[in-house]
Amino acid sequence: MNRRDFLKNALTFAALAPLARLIAREGADGDKIFDLRTGSQVSRRRFRNTALTVPLLGFGMMRLPQKNGGIDSQMVRKMFDAAMKAGCNYFDTAYMYHGGDSEKIAGELLRKYPRDSYYLTSKMPSWIAGSEKGVERLFQEQLERCKTEYFDFYMLHALDATNWELSQKYRALDFLKEMKKQGKIRRLGFSFHDTPEVLQTIVKAHDWDFAQIQLNYLDWELYRSKEQYEILTKEGIPVIVMEPLRGGSLSSLTPEATAILRKSAPEASNSAWALRYVASLPNVLCVLSGMTLMEHLQDNLKTFSPLKPLSEPERKVLEEALAAYRKRLAVPCTACKYCIPCPVGVEIPRIFGIYNQYKINGNQWLFRNNYNAIPADARASECVSCGKCAKHCPQKINIPAMLHKIAGEVK
Numbered sequence: 252m253n254r255r256d257f258l259k260n261a262l263t264f265a266a267l268a269p270l271a272r273l274i275a276r277e278g279a280d281g282d283k284i285f286d287l288r289t290g291s292q293v294s295r296r297r298f299r300n301t302a303l304t305v306p307l308l309g310f311g312m313m314r315l316p317q318k319n320g321g322i323d324s325q326m327v328r329k330m331f332d333a334a335m336k337a338g339c340n341y342f343d344t345a346y347m348y349h350g351g352d353s354e355k356i357a358g359e360l361l362r363k364y365p366r367d368s369y370y371l372t373s374k375m376p377s378w379i380a381g382s383e384k385g386v387e388r389l390f391q392e393q394l395e396r397c398k399t400e401y402f403d404f405y406m407l408h409a410l411d412a413t414n415w416e417l418s419q420k421y422r423a424l425d426f427l428k429e430m431k432k433q434g435k436i437r438r439l440g441f442s443f444h445d446t447p448e449v450l451q452t453i454v455k456a457h458d459w460d461f462a463q464i465q466l467n468y469l470d471w472e473l474y475r476s477k478e479q480y481e482i483l484t485k486e487g488i489p490v491i492v493m494e495p496l497r498g499g500s501l502s503s504l505t506p507e508a509t510a511i512l513r514k515s516a517p518e519a520s521n522s523a524w525a526l527r528y529v530a531s532l533p534n535v536l537c538v539l540s541g542m543t544l545m546e547h548l549q550d551n552l553k554t555f556s557p558l559k560p561l562s563e564p565e566r567k568v569l570e571e572a573l574a575a576y577r578k579r580l581a582v583p584c585t586a587c588k589y590c591i592p593c594p595v596g597v598e599i600p601r602i603f604g605i606y607n608q609y610k611i612n613g614n615q616w617l618f619r620n621n622y623n624a625i626p627a628d629a630r631a632s633e634c635v636s637c638g639k640c641a642k643h644c645p646q647k648i649n650i651p652a653m654l655h656k657i658a659g660e661v662k
């Protein structure tokens with residue numbers, strides 16, 4: 252499509268869209284950019300083949316600024332205003348973020364904007380709902396907290412094999428489908444934390460509008476995010492990215508990895524590299540960043556205004572930095588899978604991936620959760636030290652020794 256056709260179509264779409272006041276123009280990278288009459292620059296992506304466009308940068312509301320033991324609402328107000336002004340009008344909250352205060356502050360602060368000028372997203376935690384009635388009650392509570400009549404995007408929260416089972420038990424998907432029919436949910440998806448195998452099952456269960464997955468350049472192989480991205484892309488399901496900075500660890504990196512990035516682009520932050528990496532993937536609709544400081548927002552807006560996809564030479568630089576960073580990981584496993592199948596069925600790369608993630612972010616809860624999701628007969632403690640796997644490992648990892656170490660730590 253040439254520029255003229257694109258603009259013609261975009262303007263036709265814009266006339267039909269709820270965001271009719273937006274004016275379309277084309278970004279240097281071919282991305283669609285829509286101005287909120289304020290001269291905003293944030294790159295946007297079209298939602299499937301509809302008139303809807305979503306900013307590539309979304310405001311994650313899980314790590315809002317704090318003051319005196321609560322959310323610093325004055326600072327959040329300033330950040331929301333700056334985000335809206337720049338066209339970053341996608342806000343992602345959830346029932347339990349900040350103990351429920353995240354949803355409340357979304358309702359309080361976004362109210363001053365026309366409802367059709369921003370997107371509000373929340374999620375259904377089936378494990379908290381606890382029953383069919385609980386799902387209904389909780390959804391109603393979320394609408395009230397957010398002071399809204401509908402959610403633009405809504406998800407089954409944190410699906411893994413266990414939560415998927417729970418949401419089926421409580422008929423959460425049926426209820427949410429009904430809410431969609433009633434217009435209280437505009438687009439229905441799920442957020443996900445498990446293996447590509449579990450993802451396949453969930454993807455087949457419904458005609459999802461979108462999915463939210465953990466995606467960043469470290470997890471691309473380590474956490475099997477690549478496989479997850481490919482499954483969703485094959486199914487035509489747009490991807491919303493969470494943890495693009497891996498809980499902030501890709502912002503700080505190691506001195507060696509940072510030096511490599513600085514040498515290539517002295518002005519660019521480590522975060523900018525990580526965000527550009529995920530946003531360069533064509534099936535990514537929106538990249539969520541949990542912004543705690545105004546400086547985070549400003550740096551992110553700079554990165555996305557407009558987005559410059561990573562060039563091939565830049566990818567090579569990032570690969571080099573990643574290699575330097577990985578040297579510091581607890582287990583230098585690349586998830587190549589040459590070591591499997593293990594004769595007794597130990598899921599070696601999966602265990603190492605989870606363990607590395609834990610060593611980087613220190614999140615014990617997440618580690619236990621992910622580790623317990625591995626079937627009992629495939630865990631580290633099942634290794635009988637036959638040594639077959641280690642012979643195949645290109646990284647020369649002493650696999651049985653490492654598994655015993657992990658099994659000991661789990662105990």
Ligand code: SF4
Nearest residue numbers: 593634635637638640
């Ligand atoms: S050493 Fe342990 S993990 Fe490796 S193949 Fe033998 S039993 Fe499996």
Ligand code: SF4
Nearest residue numbers: 584585587588590644
């Ligand atoms: S062969 Fe080595 S690097 Fe590859 S998945 Fe197994 S442990 Fe990891």
